[in-house]
Amino acid sequence: MAVNAEKIAPPQDFEALRAAILERRRELPKRLVQVAAYALDNPDEIAFGTAASIAESAEVQPSTLVRFAQQFGFDGFSGLQQIFRARLKERTSSYEERLRTLEQNGAPLSESASIFNGFVAAAHRSLDALAGSVNAAAFEQAVEILAKAETIYLIAKRRSYPISSYMAYAFGKLKVKSALVGTSAGIDDDLLSFAGPRDAAFAVSFSPYASESAGQARALALRGVPVVSLTDSVFSPLAECSRVWFEVAEADHAGFRSLSASMAFAMALTVSIAEKRRRDAQERPG
C-alpha cells in the first residue's frame, strides 16, 4: 500500500484515451512516453498483440505496459487493450464490404443497382486518392495566386465544363469576379484578350484533352497571366504552362468517370479563394 494511487476512472473510449495520453505526455517517465508514442502510432498492434509481443516491438518490458495502463486508471494492460479493440470493432466497415453484405443478404442486385453502387464506390476511391495526392503547400499557393487576381478566367471544355460552370456559379454568389470561358464558341478568345498579368486563370482538362483549352492556357501564360490547372495526368499539356497544377485521378466504373472528386476539389478551391479574399480585405481595409 505504498502507492497512493490516484484512482481516476479509466477512459471509456479511444478518443478519451487519446486525449488523456496527449495531455499527460509531458509528465510521464521516459519509458511510459515511449509506450505512449508506440500506442498511438500502432493502435492495431496494441489491439491484436500480446503484452509480450507488443513489449518487444516497442522495446520495453511487458511490465512497463502494465504500469502504463495503470497510470491511466486501468487495472492492467488488458483493460487498456479493450479500448483499442473496441475502436476496431466500432469502426464502420468499408464501403465495399457493406456492398457485399447487401448483395449477400438480399436478392442479387439488379444491373442498375450494381452500376449505382459501382459509381458510389468509385467516388469514394477518387476522394481518397484526391486527399492523398493534393499537396497542401501547392494548394495554398494556388489559392494565393487566384485570390489576388482581379478576374479569374475559368477555362474548360467538354467533360470538365461542369466543374468550371459550378465554380462560376459559386464565385458569383461569393462576389468574386470570374469569367467562364467555353460557353459559346467564338467569343472565347475575345474574352480572353482582356486578361492581363493582374488576372489569373484556372484551367481544367481531362483526357482526351481539348486542344483548345491547352492552347488558350498557353496563350495566357505567355502573356504573363498566372495559370492554375486541374488535370488527370502528369502528361497533360496543361501542366507545362501552369504555375501550379493538380492531378486528380477519378476512379472509373466500367470506363465512365464521375466528377465527384473534382467537384470537391473545385469547391474547396473556390471557397478557399473567397475566404482568403475576405481575410485580406479585413487586414488591409480600404
Next chain:
Amino acid sequence: MAVNAEKIAPPQDFEALRAAILERRRELPKRLVQVAAYALDNPDEIAFGTAASIAESAEVQPSTLVRFAQQFGFDGFSGLQQIFRARLKERTSSYEERLRTLEQNGAPLSESASIFNGFVAAAHRSLDALAGSVNAAAFEQAVEILAKAETIYLIAKRRSYPISSYMAYAFGKLKVKSALVGTSAGIDDDLLSFAGPRDAAFAVSFSPYASESAGQARALALRGVPVVSLTDSVFSPLAECSRVWFEVAEADHAGFRSLSASMAFAMALTVSIAEKRRRDAQERPG
C-alpha cells in the same frame, strides 16, 4: 494416424475463407455449420474473443472450434483467428480518423488545407448518405422510364446546372438523345414544347429552388411527359409532379456544398440508362 486428412492449404484472406465456408456449408456436420454461421455473423467476436468465450457465445465446445478450423486446413483455431484479425487490420481507417492523424503529426493545418479536407470529408459523408437513401427499386424504375424515352429533357438551373450539363455531355457520348434545358434564356420553353408522352424529363433542383425549373417540370407532367427528379429535400416542389424522385442530401462544409454525391448519382443514372437501352436493343433487334 487414423485420419487420412486432406491437407488442403488454408484460405489466406477473409474473402477466400468466406467463400470456402459458403461452399462447404452443406457438407458440414451440424455443430460445424453452427460455428460457420456464428463466424460469418459475428466476425468481430472471432477476431477478439478467446476460444472459450467464442465457444460459449456460439453454444459449442471449444474443441468444436478447433475442429472447424482444421476442416478448412488450419492447424488450429488460432490460425483461423488470424484471418479474422487481418481483416480488421486491413480495413482502412475512416477518413475523419486519418484527417486527425494528419493534423496531429504535422504542423497545424493552414486554413486552405482545412477547407480542402473539410470538403473531401463532406463528400465522403454525402456519398454514404446517398448510398443509404437511394432505393434500388426506385432507381430501377427511373432507369426504365428514361431508357424508353425518345428524347430525354434535362432541366436544371443555377446550382444544379453542372449536373445536367455533364449528363448531357455523357448522353452525347453514349448516343442517347437528350436536350439540355437551361442553357440560354428564352429558347427553353420553345424547346420543351416539343416534348410529348413518348419523351421523358429529368429535373434537378436544389434549395433555393429555381421556380422556373419547377414550373417547367409541372408543365411537362401535365402534358403527360414522365418526369424523374433529383432534389435535396422532400419538400421540393419537384417531388409532387415527378413519377420518381430522389433525395440526395449533400453534406456541406461551412455552408457550401459540393456536388460530389449528385455527380455520382447522375453518372450512375446516365450509364444505367445507356446500358438498359443497349440490352433492350439486343433483345429486340430492329
Next chain:
DNA sequence: GTCAACATGGAATGTTCGTTCTAAATGTGG
C-alpha cells in the same frame, strides 16, 4: 556526497489459453 523517491528491468507466479485425447452419442447401411 547522501539519501529519498521514483523509474526500470527481469524473473517468478498463478491463471487462462488452445489444443489434444478419449469416451459417449449419434447417425447409417445392411
Next chain:
DNA sequence: CCACATTTAGAACGAACATTCCATGTTGAC
C-alpha cells in the same frame, strides 16, 4: 436390430499469458 463410422462433449495437459514483485538503476533535493 446390429455393426460401423462419424460426430460430439468434456476432461486433461502443456504452453503462453498478464501480472506481480523485488532488486537495481536513475534522478534531484539538500
